[in-house]
Amino acid sequence: MKKFINDPKDFVNEFLEGVALASGGTLKYEPKYHLIYRADMPNKDKVTIIQGSGSGHEPAHTMIVGKGMLDGACPGDVFAGPPVEFVTETSRLLNSPKGILHIVNNYTGDRTAWDMGRELAEADGMKIGTLLVNDDVAVKDSTWTVGRRGVAGNFFVIKAVGAASEEGASLEELLRIGNKVIANVRTMGIALSSCTPPVRGTPLFEIADDEMEVGIGIHGEPGRQRTKLVPASKIVDILLDAVVPDLPFNSGDEVALMINGLGGTPISELYLLYGDAHKKLEKQGIKIFRSYVNEYCTSLEMAGASLTLCKVDEELKRLFLAPAEVSIRVF
Amino acid sequence: MKKFINDPKDFVNEFLEGVALASGGTLKYEPKYHLIYRADMPNKDKVTIIQGSGSGHEPAHTMIVGKGMLDGACPGDVFAGPPVEFVTETSRLLNSPKGILHIVNNYTGDRTAWDMGRELAEADGMKIGTLLVNDDVAVKDSTWTVGRRGVAGNFFVIKAVGAASEEGASLEELLRIGNKVIANVRTMGIALSSCTPPVRGTPLFEIADDEMEVGIGIHGEPGRQRTKLVPASKIVDILLDAVVPDLPFNSGDEVALMINGLGGTPISELYLLYGDAHKKLEKQGIKIFRSYVNEYCTSLEMAGASLTLCKVDEELKRLFLAPAEVSIRVF
Numbered sequence: 001m002k003k004f005i006n007d008p009k010d011f012v013n014e015f016l017e018g019v020a021l022a023s024g025g026t027l028k029y030e031p032k033y034h035l036i037y038r039a040d041m042p043n044k045d046k047v048t049i050i051q052g053s054g055s056g057h058e059p060a061h062t063m064i065v066g067k068g069m070l071d072g073a074c075p076g077d078v079f080a081g082p083p084v085e086f087v088t089e090t091s092r093l094l095n096s097p098k099g100i101l102h103i104v105n106n107y108t109g110d111r112t113a114w115d116m117g118r119e120l121a122e123a124d125g126m127k128i129g130t131l132l133v134n135d136d137v138a139v140k141d142s143t144w145t146v147g148r149r150g151v152a153g154n155f156f157v158i159k160a161v162g163a164a165s166e167e168g169a170s171l172e173e174l175l176r177i178g179n180k181v182i183a184n185v186r187t188m189g190i191a192l193s194s195c196t197p198p199v200r201g202t203p204l205f206e207i208a209d210d211e212m213e214v215g216i217g218i219h220g221e222p223g224r225q226r227t228k229l230v231p232a233s234k235i236v237d238i239l240l241d242a243v244v245p246d247l248p249f250n251s252g253d254e255v256a257l258m259i260n261g262l263g264g265t266p267i268s269e270l271y272l273l274y275g276d277a278h279k280k281l282e283k284q285g286i287k288i289f290r291s292y293v294n295e296y297c298t299s300l301e302m303a304g305a306s307l308t309l310c311k312v313d314e315e316l317k318r319l320f321l322a323p324a325e326v327s328i329r330v331f
Numbered sequence: 332m333k334k335f336i337n338d339p340k341d342f343v344n345e346f347l348e349g350v351a352l353a354s355g356g357t358l359k360y361e362p363k364y365h366l367i368y369r370a371d372m373p374n375k376d377k378v379t380i381i382q383g384s385g386s387g388h389e390p391a392h393t394m395i396v397g398k399g400m401l402d403g404a405c406p407g408d409v410f411a412g413p414p415v416e417f418v419t420e421t422s423r424l425l426n427s428p429k430g431i432l433h434i435v436n437n438y439t440g441d442r443t444a445w446d447m448g449r450e451l452a453e454a455d456g457m458k459i460g461t462l463l464v465n466d467d468v469a470v471k472d473s474t475w476t477v478g479r480r481g482v483a484g485n486f487f488v489i490k491a492v493g494a495a496s497e498e499g500a501s502l503e504e505l506l507r508i509g510n511k512v513i514a515n516v517r518t519m520g521i522a523l524s525s526c527t528p529p530v531r532g533t534p535l536f537e538i539a540d541d542e543m544e545v546g547i548g549i550h551g552e553p554g555r556q557r558t559k560l561v562p563a564s565k566i567v568d569i570l571l572d573a574v575v576p577d578l579p580f581n582s583g584d585e586v587a588l589m590i591n592g593l594g595g596t597p598i599s600e601l602y603l604l605y606g607d608a609h610k611k612l613e614k615q616g617i618k619i620f621r622s623y624v625n626e627y628c629t630s631l632e633m634a635g636a637s638l639t640l641c642k643v644d645e646e647l648k649r650l651f652l653a654p655a656e657v658s659i660r661v662f
Binding site: 002003004005006007011014015016017018019021022023024055056058059063064069155159192193209212229231232233235263264265266267268269270271272273274275276278279288290291292293294295296298300301303305320324326327328329330331 | 333334335336337338342345346347348349350351352353354355386387389390394395400486490523524540543560562563564566594595596597598599600601602603604605606607609610619621622623624625626627629631632634636651655657658659660661662
């Protein structure tokens with residue numbers, strides 16, 4: 001295991017402290033709940049938006065806390081959902097009379113924590129709504145999930161409701177908008193390598209030098225099949241053939257196209273995949289409204305990528321283009 | 332070699348085509364010269380700023396072309412400087428009566444191409460100035476370099492002159508500002524793994540499972556020493572002990588602090604390094620003006636990181652905070 005870490009048990013706490021220190025005062029960190037939150041929260045004039053899945057998927061979600069995105073994120077340890085206490089205490093600390101929106105990834109551990117946390121918070125009089133993200137078309141019912149898994153599509157849910165919430169939208173409005181994104185976003189990924197959670201110290205799975213895992217989960221869960229590595233253009237075909245018919249995305253649709261790196265793949269390769277996917281979609285009459293080529297939802301240092309399509313209408317286009325402030329930035 | 336590629340010979344061309352397609356029309360691509368450039372160039376009211384080093388360091392430099400940054404980038408193949416023709420033709424295509432600024436990394440191949448390209452362009456009547464970036468404190472005179480190597484510090488040079496050029500600064504002003512950044516920026520990096528250029532197909536160097544290369548070059552050139560891997564906090568000490576005394580950075584100074592990933596290291600580990608470096612610098616009385624935690628100048632999929640400090644004054648602070656538009660973005 002070759003990583004920039006100290007004691008593996010301190011990994012999450014230490015990198016989250018770095019996120020807060022790097023923010024120049026716009027973010028605060030509460031180590032008791034692994035909670036990164038906006039320094040200007042709570043704000044009684046807006047619905048509070050929070051999320052907390054496993055760590056190890058950065059920049060999701062602790063590095064996309066900021067104006068126009070999440071108001072707080074309280075992840076568990078690497079690849080582990082947050083304890084119930086994180087959910088209730090984060091809801092309490094960031095509570096707003098306009099309500100709290102929980103954005104939950106569809107994994108059994110996450111759902112249990114957020115369901116119980118919601119019950120406890122509601123018993124305390126908090127007004128809560130939940131969005132359940134499940135954009136991964138690869139498999140239904142995998143190792144850690146009943147139903148489909150939530151992966152990189154999360155980003156579009158957060159971007160849309162984050163922007164609407166800055167405009168003053170009600171909790172009911174945010175649920176409508178978030179569920180519209182969820183109904184229109186689909187993802188599938190491919191892994192070229194495994195990854196090693198710090199505390200575990202050994203790779204999550206083994207994969208041969210000439211193989212790839214098609215439909216990989218972001219915790220290394222099995223996908224659709226293990227096959228021989230093929231050229232990038234064939235990989236794009238595999239991903240589009242899974243994602244496009246699923247919604248389905250049709251000629252005449254406008255979409256956001258995301259190529260998300262899983263952590264260890266250079267951005268040059270992501271752009272290579274992007275260019276090929278862009279041309280193939282346009283050939284099908286599907287118009288690219290906006291590109292997203294970067295790391296959004298990773299699996300530590302895993303080499304791999306996922307492709308996400310999100311069908312957009314005028315409302316979503318406006319919300320996707322709205323300004324936002326997050327930790328990860330270029331300049 | 333596990334990569335998202337087709338024919339390795341097409342790698343650079345294909346990913347650059349992706350960069351242009353992803354831009355939504357703000358960037359154009361001229362494959363004859365690997366040239367990514369702003370669609371609104373040339374602009375006779377501003378100095379044109381161009382760069383071209385090897386490919387394989389993305390997002391440097393083809394993905395930081397845009398308003399307030401580079402006007403064009405014409406890289407060579409992976410880890411190879413651009414041919415002279417790229418330099419002259421890029422200068423010709425993007426020529427401005429206000430002049431052209433060449434930002435050159437201090438590698439023998441790069442310098443030869445840009446020196447000859449400048450001579451040819453000047454013979455054609457173009458007005459050209461050159462900035463030579465050499466921020467890497469690790470070694471003097473390495474495999475590919477006489478003097479110090481240019482690495483992640485490039486970003487700060489480009490950000491400052493890019494912003495000033497949008498304000499209408501003259502070529503002479505840009506040379507003054509760029510040289511001020513170069514005089515105040517210092518970097519050193521550490522590699523945990525090697526990387527594999529697509530056409531070569533084999534790793535650039537070998538490194539054992541328990542080793543790190545201190546002072547690595549961004550083409551895998553040897554650094555100061557090969558040692559056993561140590562905890563992240565000791566790695567930060569090694570980097571600060573090399574970078575801080577070199578300028579030197581002193582108590583009372585204000586600095587930009589960059590933790591740059593070399594391609595294969597997750598951003599969580601970069602933030603862990605950032606937090607540790609931030610606290611140690613503040614303890615020395617050095618104030619962090621702004622954080623930069625991301626990939627800026629990489630070596631394909633190499634696992635590793637570099638630390639850059641840039642001492643800032645009021646002018647540089649203003650230019651660093653100015654708006655910019657680049658390919659790589661989060662939303």
